Amino acid sequence: MNTKLSIGLVGGAGRLPDLHSEHHHIWIGADAGALALASAGIRMKVAVGDFDSVSEEELITIRRYADQVLVYPPEKDETDFELAIRQAEEMGAADVAVYGVTGGRLDHELINIQMLYRLLDSFEQAVIIDWQNNIRLHRPGTYRIEQDDTYRYISFLSFSEQVTGLTLTGFKYPLTDASIHWGETLSISNELVAQYGTYSFASGIVIMIKSKDV
Template sequence: MIINILASGPDEYLPDLTEYNEEGCIWVGVDRGVLTLMKRGFNPEKAFGDFDSVTEKEKQTIKKTIKHLEQFKPEKDETDMELALNWALQQNPKLIRLFGATGGRLDHLFANVYLLLKPLQENTSSEVQIIDQKNIMFIRRAGSYSLENIPKFKYISFVPITHDVKGLTLTGFKYPLKDRHILLGSTLCISNELIIDYGTFSFTEGILMVIRSRD
């Protein structure tokens, strides 16, 4: 199962959502993202939020249209996106995609990026990705992984999330690495590229954010 969650980030940052509308996937709207989905012809199965970014008329439209609506007070401990993600993780899908999570306010951006850590914190097998028009972001704990060469997103960056990442090895890349120790804040692994169909990256300790990007 795949769950796609659309928040209320600026529309100009959104990719073509039809590319991610696989058969059987579940669409969830967060706050104003519910309206965005409806305007683009999607039928959200659930909606989450305090809906403080919509008008009263728009709120009534949402209430009439969405069967499963979770409305919260603006004064709460979690963001609307986190509440939606918490529900999604409880469904144990193989993949959760977050759209509308970038652009606009920086505090919301950083909060959404750190939500990528939730599956690791809760020890679930679900993968969470943030996707916008130019980027795909996800988190990996220590291990060995394969990456496909996707020309549409040719740049690949590796960003330490923990204080340091040990034993980072990149094979099949334009700029290979062998058993390198990467500190938090290092820009060494920004804007690499695959030179074969599939490359690998591995590391022995720490947490990495992987960002696939295009200009």
Template sequence: MKLAIVAGGPESLLPDLNDSEYEDFEWIGADHGTVVLLKNKIRPIRAFGDFDSLTPEERIEIDKNALDLCAYPPEKDKTDLELALNWALRLNPEQCYLFGVTGGRMDHALASVQLLMKSTDTTTELAIIDKKNWITLLTPGAYPVKNNPSYRYLSFLALTERVTGLSLSCVKYPLRDAELHLGSSLCISNEPQAAIFHVSFSHGLLLMMRCSD
């Protein structure tokens, strides 16, 4: 199973949700992302949120489509995106992609990045995608990564106090058995140099970001 969640971030940053790359995915709406899916002629299998950001016309459109809604009060302890993601991960999907979670409010964007940590105890490939970025979280191990020319730049940030044993090869600025600390910009703006580049490390959590510009 492959799942994709669309939240209410700026639509201008969304890739083409009807691209063939996503044709095998089932879709989930998070609050205003539900309206975005309907505008793209995509019917979500479920929608989550308080829906307080919707106009009366948008709410009518959702009701008209008789969607499977999980409605919550505005005062709650989790964002609409987290509610949707918790449900999605319980289905143990092979992949789960998050759209519409960047480019708006910074607090929501940073919280969304931290939600990637929910993948550490699963086998799910969890990623944030927009028109210019593809972001995922890596746990200790070795990763051969296929280069995608659409993402010219490659960056890494530690999401734990430190990441140790970090090695990067087949990139413009290789590393061998390095230590990356929380708050360090050591691994910003690298570039893949081969069809497959390699990432490995022994301890910590590592955010991998592939950027188009």
């Protein structure tokens, strides 16, 4: 049986979780994210970006910990994160976990979260992880979620203009066949009260955020 390739992709924004506690077959570093991996002593398959946020000495450090370094000009159509995603796609990854793409500039954070929409088509599973949040995007269906002591709160937001048929079981605030729209707070800051719960919906796209207090 072939093992599904899991890739950890690290960007250079915001506060990172302990990367040593995360386990992936391959690591990819995007710009300053490559420096974060190198500084943690983690070897990466590819380091990619324009590297305008690192010094020449830091780039030398990155080269020590990267099998391949792909340097692009600062004037380009794609962000460093998007270049890294392309590398993961070309490697044929099944799952990708993205770190260090939230908590920095708001314009970059918003587009990086929106990039999850592209990842829905490219990978079987995709998640953005920072030191406080775990973010996923879902198409209609039924999903199981287990109790996780790391993340107390679970929120469901409408990524599309409307989500219909949202049903939550095993939660403190259950829902049955509800509709949520942009800008509504109906399904924010919920909590699991059972060992596991389920969430399902009939149409639209849901962004699920598991989070903890600082």
